[in-house]
Amino acid sequence: MIGLLFAVLILAPAAFGCGVPAYPPLVSRVVGGENARPYSWPWQASLQYYSNGKWSHTCGGTLIATNWVMTAAHCISSSMTYRVLLGKYNLAVEEKGAVAIYPQKLIVNKNWNSQNVANGYDIALIKLSQHVTLSDHIQLACLPPAQSILSSNTACYVTGWGRLQTNGPLPDDLQQGLLRVVDYATCSLPTWWGSSVKPSMVCAGGDGITSSCSGDSGGPLNCQGADGRWEVHGIVSFGSAISCNQYHKPSVFTRVSAYISWIEQVMASN
Incomplete structure (x- = not known):
């Protein structure tokens, strides 16, 4: 019995480790966004704000601990009332196993300046008012090793409920889009993003077809x-003001690996 108990203790964490969805995403090579497989990105959160008697999606987020969600600093306003939805696929319907949790604390990186997005530091952590129970629909994301840099052309997926195209409709179903990483040397060229992009950011996309868009922010x-596990290397930060999928203006993400020590410090002290 002791042996059996020991085996259970060893196995239990693996059942809900990080970055391994119960429903693996269908990672096709479709150009342009597509509906995600339901619940295949189980760390995806919807950050919603309350206005005029109803809740509305404003940004994405990532569940990184049972009571912590990571998002973009520019998603957070001290004047808004927020909730976090987890375990969601279709935002328009009630879904079994989905939860809505209110934030206990909103912690924006102290170096963030809303007047200067290109300065970086576009990261915030939301401490939830209660721990969420992990399930097939709600799981933790893995974070990358500190300071790790993705190689150029790495295939990654941006996920969210952002607009389907510039000024387009907001989808009900979670979307995913294949984006290939553009290295800093290329992304910082004058014909690309120039000095607007910093080494603490990740660029991905820029093919003129697929990109993040309004409403994907923070995701x-x-x-x-x-090893097959999914790691969240970026937080949707900014894109072209002209159009979501402008050629040579890839989506720009806060590079999570640049903030691992900040994330650990905030979670430990709050």
């Missing part, structure tokens, strides 16, 4: 590691 850039 994850999911990249599969060599």
Whole structure:
């Protein structure tokens, strides 16, 4: 019996480790966004705000601990009332196993300046008012090793409920889009993003077809590691003001690996 108990203790964490969905995403090579497989990005959160008697989706987020969600600093306003939805696929319907949790604390990186998005530091952590129970529909994302840099052309997936195209409709179903990483040397060229992009950011896309868009902000850039687990390497930060999928203006993400020590410090002290 002791042996059996020991085996259970060893196995239990693996059942809900990080980055391994119960329903693996269908990672096709479709150009342009597509409906995700339901619940295949189980760390995806919808950050919603309350206005005029109803809740509305404003940003994405990533569940990184049972009571912590990572999002973009520019998604957070001290004047708004928020809730976090987890375990969601279709935002328009009630779904079994989905939960809505209110934030206990909203912690924006102290170096963030809303007047200067290109300065970086576009990261915030939301401490939830209660721990969420992990399930097939709600799981934790893996974070990348500190300071790790994705190689150029790595295939990653941006996920979210953002607009389907510039000024287009907001989808009910979670979307995913294949984006290939553009290295900093290329992305910082004058004909690309120039000095607007910093080494603490990740660029992905820029093919003029697929990109993040309004409403995807704060959500994850999911990249599969060599061990098969998905790691969230980016937080949707900004894109072209002209159109979501402008050629040579890839989606720009906060590079999560640049903030691992900040994330650990905030979670430990709050």
